[in-house]
Amino acid sequence: MHTSTLAASPQIVSVSTTDEVLRVVLADGRVVEVPITWYPRLSHALPEHRAVWQLLGQGHGIHWPELDEDISVENLLFGQPSGEGPTSFVNWKAWYAKKIGAAGVS
8 A cells, every 4th residue: 555755845945925815835846825815814814924934843833923824835735725613713813912912904
């Protein structure tokens, strides 16, 4: 029986966001762009918080410490948006609004 491994999984080398797109550049030269709305925490965050990210697992994931958000390269390549539920997102919005000292984050 043959099974695939994640050892050959592409590695992320850079990440950028706009108000419309999450853009990820992979070590093999591919560029993956997905709608930022796939990731509500990113789309509702301030640009300066989206700009602060770290690579996870030797480039197999991205972590935004200011937003408590993690995205794997596999989910990006498979076209899988965030699986966050409505209740969790409402709780996150309240946490984020408090964090930035705002009355609410749209």
